[in-house]
Amino acid sequence: MPAHFIHETDFREFLKSLIASKPVIGPVVEPKSTGDKFIFDDVTSAEQLRLDYDVSLVPPKAVFFPPVQKLLEFGPNGVKSCINPREQVLLGVHFYDVKAFDQLDKLFNDKFPDNNYLANRRATTVIASSVQTVSKHAFWGSFGKDVKAKGHDGFLTKVQGGYVYETFSQKGEALLKHGKFGNASTDQVSAAKRENDAAMDKCQEKVTFTPAEISTKTRASFSNNEMWKELSKDCFSCGSCNIVCPTCYCFDVQDKWGLDQVSGERYRTWDACLTEDFAKVSLGGAGGHENFREAGAQRFRHRAMRKLTYLNEKLGGPACIGCGRCTSACVPNIANPVKIINRIMKG
Amino acid sequence: MSPKTKAKVAFFDFTSCEGCQIELTNLGEKAFMGLLDHIEIVEFREAMSEKAQGRIDISFIEGSFSREADRKRLEDIRSRSNVVIAFGACAATGGVTALKNHMSDYSEAVYGKDAKMPHLDSSFALPVSAAIKVDYSVLGCPMSQAEFVEIVSSLLHGKEPVIPNHPVCVECKKKSTLCRYGQGDHCLGMVARAGCGAPCPADGIPCEACRGFVDHPNQEALVKVLREKGGLSEERAFNKSRIFTANLRSDAVKGAGARKE
Amino acid sequence: MSNCGNGCSCNDSAIDNVFLPREAEILRAEQVTASEKHFTLKMKDGKGMDFQPGQIAEVGVFGYGEIPLGFASSPTRTHSFDLVVRTVGRVSTAINKLEKGQSLWVRGPLGSGFNLEEMRGHDVLIVAGGIGLCPTRSLIQYILDRRSEFGKFTLFFGARTPKDQLFTDDLVQWRKTKDVVEYHETVDKGDDSWKGNVGVITTLFAKTKISPDTRVVVCGPPVMYKFVIRELAKLGVPENHVYLDLERRMKCGIGKCGHCQINDKYVCVDGPVFTYSDIKHLEEAFA
Incomplete structure (x- = not known):
């Protein structure tokens, strides 16, 4: 893969030119609403971009799979598809979130390709960036670390004096024209490697078991009802752990009329398997229903199974990428996968 | 109810601050006017002086049921209405008025020497559904505008409104x-x-x-x-x-x- | 389909949208029980509906949504297809208000159906409870249309009460033609006119002889499966010859939305038909 270098002093000009050419989305802070926490949003000036961010509140999957996405518009004359991707650059994605993209790419492509996601994905140039600040609850340094990120078009690593920019596709190379990039020296390339390797040791939380060991033991723990009850005792079934998860992709589909009450839209919205009604079906009769995961403990277990074992074979590794967002989002402090893994392994 | 004939809609209030009806007048002009193509408001004392006569398609009831004396009026509304909707938190659950259910010392503090006046006499604050059958509820304090639109829109189409059961x-x-x-x-x-x-x-x-x-x-x-x-x-x-x-x-x-x- | 009439900004690009349904005209609509309606449909685009018995379609009405339904007719009857809808929720209520000449919007066929190749040349038993007769009717018709390709054909049908029986015209036929299909029926609760068997569906196993080489199809309410499976085990029917047609909340029908999951399986794409041997290890399969 070709490696390039851009000086710190030229980086701002590069961003300015890039932003002028097409929409750029990257990690930013909204002082009014998100305080000192980061979100991925449209970057309108070079100064706004914060490549020193630790982790975003909502994962960048929202760029391809927004929290609410219109699927169809219907009206008196029929129905119309609403796939309308925007050519854009998503800049500053950490490698663990790229790993999540790799999973979603596979899952949304599986059997029935879902272009509501895939078209957005294809229209976006994804530029990853090195982790400059490690978030408090991250454990990507240990868990699933053998699975490498693949789905990015370029990778920016901050080194002494500037950035090493590695390109992995034509989309990644197309960005070169926006800045004063030169060839990276061998020293610069190895400095970038050292930087990225070093980040792996900086996570405060660590998983000491292999994903394979965890997968086997988790699956075998399915019927350990006491354990799941104990782990989920304080669970609110609030779904926060799902909503902030970069690899969760469940959704609900609903129809809604417009104010004219004649036309309307069919849309999907992020759903959470922890919430009570997720697996509920109507059966008829006197308003009867069956809830296939009625107890909170069953739903808590389902998430653990999904992240640690069910999808491993299909994805070539665990469905959890170790970002720690669920740990931060969980009010009763029970969603931390490291804690859950340790409890499962204890038996 | 077909979208082609306008549904007759009325608003009534019981133990409440009437803030939910005020909130309805805050519904943006576009949404309000859009709905008015499909509904006809026959009683709404925050915005008009007419009183409803005869059958009502949809009755919105604001406020909790906190006086036995109100039961008859509620039953009357029920018998004249095809659909009864609890309008806002107080009607749906008792809301903030139900705070009194766990207190005994507020009357004197609030009303002073008038505390024993007969018109202030009340019992527990209960949801409207404690007195009559309620078909749907617009939740919230004040009531949620979006949910109001969702419920009215659903009723116009004979559809069960979608009310979330997640937090x-x-x-x-x-x-x-x-x-x-x-x-x-x-x-x-x-x-x-x-x-x-x-x-x-x-x-x-x-x-x-x-x-x-x-x-x-x-x-x-x-x-x-x-x-x-x-x-x-x-x-x-x-x-x-x-x-x-x-x-x-x-x-x-x-x-x-x-x-x- | 080029204009939704909304003057909206969405573009009608050539990118395939798996959520885009096709329009089907209702050729016939008949209320068959107090809560069930039987529809015969034809695709308006003339492309037909090329399905296998046991597969499903997502069937919808705009403004209300979509629900998964098994085909209730055999693909051997090609000019149209049947669906039976029980009024249970907001979508089924909307569908059941529709009449002849109106439209439904359909995506499908979806999921995997019954393995017909595995069944051919063998005895077949179908155990259907309640509305479970609808998706299995597709297979029943298929077998009846190609009767010589199968061995002994037995059908068990259980309903809550005589009034809840579906496809009553079919039932009259099946009761008469014992050499074509050996039909046994039961109700949970009889009425004055009912002279037949009363009891749960497993009581029908005593009425006939099922050979261990039979291919068995089971479809009914969630609670039914484990009791039928127990009877089949007693008869020595191998687990990989037992086909279970399962119901879950199949919302997207394309293996994405997650609502229909049983452990790691998506009922909508991995099923809804599974062999018992494929899912017996799944703790969430049997409620």
Whole structure:
């Protein structure tokens, strides 16, 4: 893969030119609403971009799979598809979130390709960036670390004096024209490697078991009802752990009329398997229903199974990428996968 | 009800501040005028002086049922209406008026020497459904505009409205709203029924669960979290959720639930 | 389909949208029980509906949504297809208000159906409870249309009460033609006119002889499966010859939305038909 270098002093000009050419989305802070926490949003000036961010509140999957996405518009004359991707650059994605993209790419492509996601994905140039600040609850340094990120078009690593920019596709190379990039020296390339390797040791939380060991033991723990009850005792079934998860992709589909009450839209919205009604079906009769995961403990277990074992074979590794967002989002402090893994392994 | 004939709609109020009817007048012009193509308002004292005569398609009732003397008027509304909708938190659950159900010393403090006047006499504040059959509820304090539109729109199409049974946390997380607990604050969002779009936490204010609880709130964990993470005293943590859900808590007064048909 | 009439901004690009349904005209609509309606449909685009018995379609009405339904007619009857809808929720209520000449919007066929190759040349037993007769009717018709390709054909049908029986015209036929299909029926609760068997569906196993080499199809309410499976085990029917047609909340129908999951399986794409041997290890399969 070709490696390039851009000086710190030229980086701002590069961003300015890039932003002028097409929409750029990257990690930013909204002082009014998100305080000192980061979100991925449209970057309108070079100064706004914060490549020193630790982790975003909502994962960048929202760029391809927004929290609410219109699927169809219907009206008196029929129905119309609403796939309308925007050519854009998503800049500053950490490698663990790229790993999540790799999973979603596979899952949304599986059997029935879902272009509501895939078209957005294809229209976006994804530029990853090195982790400059490690978030408090991250454990990507240990868990699933053998699975490498693949789905990015370029990778920016901050080194002494500037950035090493590695390109992995034509989309990644197309960005070169926006800045004063030169060839990276061998020293610069190895400095970038050292930087990225070093980040792996900086996570405060660590998983000491292999994903394979965890997968086997988790699956075998399915019927350990006491354990799941104990782990989920304080669970609110609030779904926060799902909503902030970069690899969760469940959704609900609903129809809604417009104010004219004649036309309307069919849309999907992020759903959470922890919430009570997720697996509920109507059966008829006197308003009867069956809830296939009625107890909170069953739903808590389902998430653990999904992240640690069910999808491993299909994805070539665990469905959890170790970002720690669920740990931060969980009010009763029970969603931390490291804690859950340790409890499962204890038996 | 077919979208082609206009549905006759009326509003009534009981024990309440009438804020939900005021909130209706705040519904944007576009939404309001859009709906007026499909409904005809026959009684609405916040905006008109006419009184409804005869059958009503949809009756919205604001306020709780807190005086036995109101039962007859409620039954009359029910008998004249095809659909009865509890309009706002007080009508749906007793809301903030149900705070009195766990107090005995407020009359003198509030009304002084008039405390014993007969028109102030009232019993427990109960949801309207404790007196008559209620078909749907527009939740919230004040009532949620979006839910009002959703319910009216659904009724026009003969569709069961979609009312979420997941908590406010889902809506905060989707919007990247900072969690109050991460800001040294407390919040009831984990047990509060969503559907409002979580505007309060987005403005830096804790959720007070004005739309009531989800179907099965984890009330024990709520008290624990309010105490340990929210920094509330034992007593305050225990009482905290009463502000809007007094009649939904496991220690609600007898009869606070819906009337059995 | 080029204009939704909304003057909206969405573009009608050539990118395939798996959520885009096709329009089907209702050729016939008949209320068959108090809560069930039987529809015969034809695709308006003339492309037909090329399905296998046991597969499903997502069937919807705009403004209300979609629900998964098994085909209730055999693909051997090519000019149209049947669906039976029980009024249970907001979508089924909307569908059941529709009449002849109106439209439904359909995505499908979806999921995997019954393995017909495995069944051919063998005895077949179908155990259908309640509305479970609808998706299995597709297979029943298929077998009846190609009767010589199968061995002994037995059908068990259980309904809550005589009034809840579906496809009563079919039932009259099946009762008469014992050499074509050996039909046994039961109700949970009889009425004055009912002279037949009363009891749960497993009581029908005593009425006939099922050979261990039979291919068995089971479809009914969630609670039914484990009791029928127990009877089949007693008879020595191998687990990989037992086909279970399962119901879950199949919302997207394309293996994405997650609602229909049983452990790691998506009922909508991995099923809804599974062999018992494929799912017996799945703790969430049997409620």
